[in-house]
Amino acid sequence: MLRDALRDARHVCVLTGAGVSAESGVPTFRDAQQGLWAKYDPHQLATPEGFLDNPPLVWRWYRWRRELVSQVEPNPGHHALAKLQELVPRLTLVTQNVDGLHQRAGSNDVIEFHGNLFVNRCFAEGCVIDKDDDATVPTCPGCGSHVRPGVVWFGEAIPEAALNESFATAADCDLFLSVGTSSLVFPAAGLVDVARDAGAVTVEINLEPTEHADTFDYALAGKSGELLPELINSLAI
Numbered sequence: 001m002l003r004d005a006l007r008d009a010r011h012v013c014v015l016t017g018a019g020v021s022a023e024s025g026v027p028t029f030r031d032a033q034q035g036l037w038a039k040y041d042p043h044q045l046a047t048p049e050g051f052l053d054n055p056p057l058v059w060r061w062y063r064w065r066r067e068l069v070s071q072v073e074p075n076p077g078h079h080a081l082a083k084l085q086e087l088v089p090r091l092t093l094v095t096q097n098v099d100g101l102h103q104r105a106g107s108n109d110v111i112e113f114h115g116n117l118f119v120n121r122c123f124a125e126g127c128v129i130d131k132d133d134d135a136t137v138p139t140c141p142g143c144g145s146h147v148r149p150g151v152v153w154f155g156e157a158i159p160e161a162a163l164n165e166s167f168a169t170a171a172d173c174d175l176f177l178s179v180g181t182s183s184l185v186f187p188a189a190g191l192v193d194v195a196r197d198a199g200a201v202t203v204e205i206n207l208e209p210t211e212h213a214d215t216f217d218y219a220l221a222g223k224s225g226e227l228l229p230e231l232i233n234s235l236a237i
């Protein structure tokens with residue numbers, strides 16, 4: 001039974017995606033009507049080439065996302081995962097989300113696989129720039145290059161530390177929980193394979209079964225803001 005597997009787990013690895021923040025009011029990427037990539041062009045807004053083509057457009061779009069995320073709150077799914085870290089010997093949370101909502105809910109040591117929306121970086125050198133948002137695109141005080149949001153764009157490498165720690169965690173965990181992700185974007189989508197090969201019990205929680213659902217030991221369909229609290233409260237009994 002899933003509850004027993006979770007109760008017996010020594011090291012739980014949780015991978016989250018945009019679905020976990022959907023109930024907070026943050027749009028996902030690939031949902032047919034509301035997903036960001038149904039309305040906006042990812043090549044224009046989420047690639048280095050798109051940024052170089054039109055920095056102000058890309059900068060404004062990320063400012064809009066920052067403002068949106070600043071106005072929402074973590075939901076019961078985020079809070080349940082923060083509580084889970086107190087109920088198991090070890091938990092490592094890897095998130096593809098750039099919204100910081102896990103940290104705001106109280107999760108510690110979150111691995112941000114795709115960066116963070118609120119960090120600014122120099123486009124040329126990648127260094128972090130502590131500069132307030134401007135209406136126009138800020139420039140790096142060191143080299144004069146444009147400042148960009150500190151998220152990972154298509155075609156870019158995952159930050160090395162995040163990549164290494166996430167794959168080491170997947171190889172070490174005995175329970176792998178994938179929540180609110182379409183599992184279509186690699187390398188994050190490959191973490192579950194590493195965990196499975198290492199003998200971990202694998203669990204998917206998603207609004208609807210993903211195309212990989214039948215490769216998991218357990219696949220629960222429903223809202224993460226409902227299923228996670230249910231599962232995690234059952235442990236506390």
Ligand code: OAD
Nearest residue numbers: 017018019022028029030096152180181182206207223224
């Ligand atoms: P997607 O938009 O691809 O997938 C979100 C998943 O969440 C879908 O399978 C939905 O069915 C599910 N979902 C929606 N609402 C939910 C809810 N309330 N409870 C549970 N599940 C729900 O988002 P990601 O898998 O996170 O990358 O996308 C991965 C990456 O692609 C993102 O990090 C982003 C994007 O391009 C970059 O920006 C680099």
